[in-house]
Amino acid sequence: MAVVSLLNDEEASAEALAVFNDIREARGTDYVNNFWRALAHDPAQLKSVWDRIQSVMAPGALDPLVKELIYVAVSTANGCGYCVHSHTASARAKGMTPDMHAELLAVVAMASQTNALATALGVPVDARFDPEQTKG
Amino acid sequence: MAVVSLLNDEEASAEALAVFNDIREARGTDYVNNFWRALAHDPAQLKSVWDRIQSVMAPGALDPLVKELIYVAVSTANGCGYCVHSHTASARAKGMTPDMHAELLAVVAMASQTNALATALGVPVDARFDPEQTKG
Amino acid sequence: MAVVSLLNDEEASAEALAVFNDIREARGTDYVNNFWRALAHDPAQLKSVWDRIQSVMAPGALDPLVKELIYVAVSTANGCGYCVHSHTASARAKGMTPDMHAELLAVVAMASQTNALATALGVPVDARFDPEQTKG
Amino acid sequence: MAVVSLLNDEEASAEALAVFNDIREARGTDYVNNFWRALAHDPAQLKSVWDRIQSVMAPGALDPLVKELIYVAVSTANGCGYCVHSHTASARAKGMTPDMHAELLAVVAMASQTNALATALGVPVDARFDPEQTKG
Amino acid sequence: MAVVSLLNDEEASAEALAVFNDIREARGTDYVNNFWRALAHDPAQLKSVWDRIQSVMAPGALDPLVKELIYVAVSTANGCGYCVHSHTASARAKGMTPDMHAELLAVVAMASQTNALATALGVPVDARFDPEQTKG
Amino acid sequence: MAVVSLLNDEEASAEALAVFNDIREARGTDYVNNFWRALAHDPAQLKSVWDRIQSVMAPGALDPLVKELIYVAVSTANGCGYCVHSHTASARAKGMTPDMHAELLAVVAMASQTNALATALGVPVDARFDPEQTKG
Numbered sequence: 001m002a003v004v005s006l007l008n009d010e011e012a013s014a015e016a017l018a019v020f021n022d023i024r025e026a027r028g029t030d031y032v033n034n035f036w037r038a039l040a041h042d043p044a045q046l047k048s049v050w051d052r053i054q055s056v057m058a059p060g061a062l063d064p065l066v067k068e069l070i071y072v073a074v075s076t077a078n079g080c081g082y083c084v085h086s087h088t089a090s091a092r093a094k095g096m097t098p099d100m101h102a103e104l105l106a107v108v109a110m111a112s113q114t115n116a117l118a119t120a121l122g123v124p125v126d127a128r129f130d131p132e133q134t135k136g
Numbered sequence: 137m138a139v140v141s142l143l144n145d146e147e148a149s150a151e152a153l154a155v156f157n158d159i160r161e162a163r164g165t166d167y168v169n170n171f172w173r174a175l176a177h178d179p180a181q182l183k184s185v186w187d188r189i190q191s192v193m194a195p196g197a198l199d200p201l202v203k204e205l206i207y208v209a210v211s212t213a214n215g216c217g218y219c220v221h222s223h224t225a226s227a228r229a230k231g232m233t234p235d236m237h238a239e240l241l242a243v244v245a246m247a248s249q250t251n252a253l254a255t256a257l258g259v260p261v262d263a264r265f266d267p268e269q270t271k272g
Numbered sequence: 273m274a275v276v277s278l279l280n281d282e283e284a285s286a287e288a289l290a291v292f293n294d295i296r297e298a299r300g301t302d303y304v305n306n307f308w309r310a311l312a313h314d315p316a317q318l319k320s321v322w323d324r325i326q327s328v329m330a331p332g333a334l335d336p337l338v339k340e341l342i343y344v345a346v347s348t349a350n351g352c353g354y355c356v357h358s359h360t361a362s363a364r365a366k367g368m369t370p371d372m373h374a375e376l377l378a379v380v381a382m383a384s385q386t387n388a389l390a391t392a393l394g395v396p397v398d399a400r401f402d403p404e405q406t407k408g
Numbered sequence: 409m410a411v412v413s414l415l416n417d418e419e420a421s422a423e424a425l426a427v428f429n430d431i432r433e434a435r436g437t438d439y440v441n442n443f444w445r446a447l448a449h450d451p452a453q454l455k456s457v458w459d460r461i462q463s464v465m466a467p468g469a470l471d472p473l474v475k476e477l478i479y480v481a482v483s484t485a486n487g488c489g490y491c492v493h494s495h496t497a498s499a500r501a502k503g504m505t506p507d508m509h510a511e512l513l514a515v516v517a518m519a520s521q522t523n524a525l526a527t528a529l530g531v532p533v534d535a536r537f538d539p540e541q542t543k544g
Numbered sequence: 545m546a547v548v549s550l551l552n553d554e555e556a557s558a559e560a561l562a563v564f565n566d567i568r569e570a571r572g573t574d575y576v577n578n579f580w581r582a583l584a585h586d587p588a589q590l591k592s593v594w595d596r597i598q599s600v601m602a603p604g605a606l607d608p609l610v611k612e613l614i615y616v617a618v619s620t621a622n623g624c625g626y627c628v629h630s631h632t633a634s635a636r637a638k639g640m641t642p643d644m645h646a647e648l649l650a651v652v653a654m655a656s657q658t659n660a661l662a663t664a665l666g667v668p669v670d671a672r673f674d675p676e677q678t679k680g
Numbered sequence: 681m682a683v684v685s686l687l688n689d690e691e692a693s694a695e696a697l698a699v700f701n702d703i704r705e706a707r708g709t710d711y712v713n714n715f716w717r718a719l720a721h722d723p724a725q726l727k728s729v730w731d732r733i734q735s736v737m738a739p740g741a742l743d744p745l746v747k748e749l750i751y752v753a754v755s756t757a758n759g760c761g762y763c764v765h766s767h768t769a770s771a772r773a774k775g776m777t778p779d780m781h782a783e784l785l786a787v788v789a790m791a792s793q794t795n796a797l798a799t800a801l802g803v804p805v806d807a808r809f810d811p812e813q814t815k816g
Contacts, residue, residue: 001538003258003360004373031264035250038257042374045381048460049250056246061235066202067243070209074247074388076800077213079351079623082254083247084800085265088547099197101548102586105800107203109589110192111210111219112796113789114171114185116618118218120756120764120785121174122139122669125394128167129221130409137674139768140781178782181789184596210796212392215487215759220394224411237412238450241392245453248388249381252482256348256356256377258533261802266545273810275530275632276645303536307522310529314646317653321522324728328518333507338474339515345478346519346660349485351623354526355519357537371469379475382464383482383491386443386457390490393446394411397666400439401493402681484664487759492664496683509684510722513664517657517725524656524754528620528628528649530805547802575808579794582801593794600790605779610746611787617750618791621757626798627791629809643741651747654736655754655763658715658729662762665718666683672711673765 006037015043019050026054033086065094073108142173151179155186162190169222201230209244278309287315291322298326305358337366345380414445423451427458434462441494473502481516550581559587563594570598577630609638617652686717695723699730706734713766745774753788 009017020032020040039046057067068091075083088101096104145153156168156176175182193203204227211219224237232240281289292304292312311318329339340363347355360373368376417425428440428448447454465475476499483491496509504512553561564576564584583590601611612635619627632645640648689697700712700720719726737747748771755763768781776784 080251115216116792352523387488624795659760
């Protein structure tokens with residue numbers, strides 16, 4: 001159950017509908033997923049998030065699939081079920097194989113475990129991890 | 137300040153020292169970082185974590201640098217300062233450039249933001265994200 | 273699905289029922305929401321939480337609507353879907369408009385993003401943020 | 409210790425320095441705090457975050473002080489020590505009194521407690537919290 | 545809705561089925577819960593997690609019921625609804641009474657509250673909590 | 681560095697000093713740790729938290745040491761470094777041995793790992809975990 005209603009095309013404002021149509025064109029599908037329909041109550045935020053995510057997830061020094069894997073990892077650690085679902089689907093669409101998915105989960109599980117251990121042990125950061133030491 | 141003392145080589149048990157030496161050999165350095173020295177109070181756990189991390193982070197369907205990026209992302213979302221430092225250092229050692237670091241942070245920031253929005257909006261998972269629908 | 277059964281009026285102890293009736297009177301409605309019906313398995317905890325929340329959320333240096341906005345923000349960051357729902361409803365009942373809701377979400381999203389960046393960058397606290405410096 | 413070096417004015421790129429100068433002008437102080445100096449390694453991200461935070465935190469349906477209180481609340485729940493420090497300082501600069509700070513903390517503590525209880529009890533969302541029920 | 549399909553006995557690989565049968569034998573029931581059926585897509589991870597959890601949760605310096613209580617506490621703080629359900633059920637099976645459950649929740653709520661307060665106040669760790677001071 | 685100054689006995693109000701003295705008497709030591717000195721800016725909150733923690737941590741269906749172990753576990757998952765330190769010290773004072781500490785950490789690490797896996801897999805709660813099924 002959503003906290004706000006999910007706006008369909010008729011209920012969305014003109015500005016929001018324009019973003020829905022951008023999403024459709026960018027993805028080559030008529031389907032607009034629930035996240036955007038909930039966000040459409042604030043058309044300015046909807047447009048801003050959509051524009052930024054297009055830019056952040058574009059190919060660059062990291063390829064788009066790697067970025068999706070990172071997105072799934074963060075969403076898992078933040079406990080966002082919706083985001084885990086939608087970005088796992090995106091990762092699959094960008095070529096994530098079952099083996100890659102299994103390794104992603106293994107790293108997330110490993111990190112979650114050592115994060116807890118380092119916190120429970122209060123481990124102080126080693127001086128050699130200080131980047132100021134390497135400034136000229 | 138650590139919650140337990142950091143064991144130096146003289147204070148470590150024989151089993152813990154053997155792991156310290158494995159770490160030195162695997163990394164080609166004499167330095168053993170604080171996490172392992174804190175964990176050495178429980179030599180069985182020390183050995184188990186070290187063995188597993190070697191296996192999980194090894195090349196596979198994902199390459200080791202991608203795995204480090206995922207590790208940094210999870211550590212950030214979990215708020216583990218020590219782990220962010222140590223795995224950012226590992227990622228650099230495995231070839232992460234400043235541009236890659238910048239993109240990693242941009243994805244982590246983006247995901248953190250949409251995770252919060254999806255949770256605050258209570259967005260229900262779209263039926264099409266259900267993998268059961270695609271079982272034969 | 274709850275971890276414990278939700279107690280109806282007949283199943284609740286006399287002490288729990290007295291709290292249910294206090295809730296009804298304070299809110300001017302016969303409806304007692306699920307949180308209290310689950311908590312009713314421990315009547316002392318039920319009474320203690322209800323009494324404290326009445327006191328904490330009362331008008332003071334901050335007005336009740338501002339307090340509800342803060343409650344929604346914390347619940348989002350902690351990933352508590354139930355609490356996001358119930359306190360967004362409370363905020364609306366206390367006068368939160370759609371514009372206020374949109375701005376609340378924009379701040380929560382912004383903070384989530386910079387929280388992640390500050391953690392990923394390990395930013396040290398500026399000396400000038402130290403209140404001890406301003407003690408006489 | 410930061411994960412990246414903190415760039416001073418001489419080390420910053422022209423684009424980053426321009427943002428530093430915007431920050432100085434907007435705040436009427438020569439001081440640029442550490443967050444921005446760390447973020448300056450990615451001048452585009454620096455500019456984007458600064459621009460967005462200016463817009464998000466501006467007066468609107470919610471006043472700037474209320475927005476700072478929400479920012480502190482989210483930063484606390486996300487465990488970002490740096491952000492708690494910097495935004496508590498901002499809130500004070502915008503008029504937060506000790507009484508308001510005390511009430512802010514009381515709400516954050518209260519919410520953290522009931523968030524945990526609702527999660528531990530797995531409380532299902534009440535049907536009446538569904539906004540779809542009120543669509544015409 | 546799961547992110548991956550839940551594998552039944554026919555769909556599981558021979559290695560995964562062997563773990564399912566170990567689970568059945570260890571627990572004296574034919575029922576294998578959903579967590580393991582989802583994890584079975586990666587039989588090596590399935591086996592590793594099952595083996596480790598058997599070892600970690602076995603009687604030792606702490607008894608198995610205490611370990612389950614700790615498991616529920618961590619799962620609550622991490623916001624894992626599934627884990628709260630499954631480990632609350634395990635704790636009950638190992639003898640957790642309603643009174644013990646109530647006290648567990650009271651401690652989790654108390655800790656969540658003071659965790660938030662200590663973070664919001666940025667309380668520095670007292671020197672006397674340093675174990676290095678007590679090294680000979 | 682604290683967000684507020686740590687109040688010494690001279691700076692504390694009469695009401696806060698009375699709580700400091702209760703803490704001294706209850707613990708049989710003259711030392712009052714930093715958490716309480718930071719909280720003393722809000723004497724009513726200070727008294728309320730101290731009173732409640734005394735009651736919650738008292739012997740009951742669970743013994744005080746078990747309660748401290750649960751407190752450390754929650755504090756770890758919530759990433760509160762101060763709380764991990766102070767409650768690990770309390771647990772030691774109440775009899776936690778190094779073996780018990782090692783097992784506590786092993787359970788916390790195990791739970792953190794399976795919490796992440798269950799979230800990343802979106803595992804649906806098994807119907808048999810529903811307590812409503814067992815209501816008469």
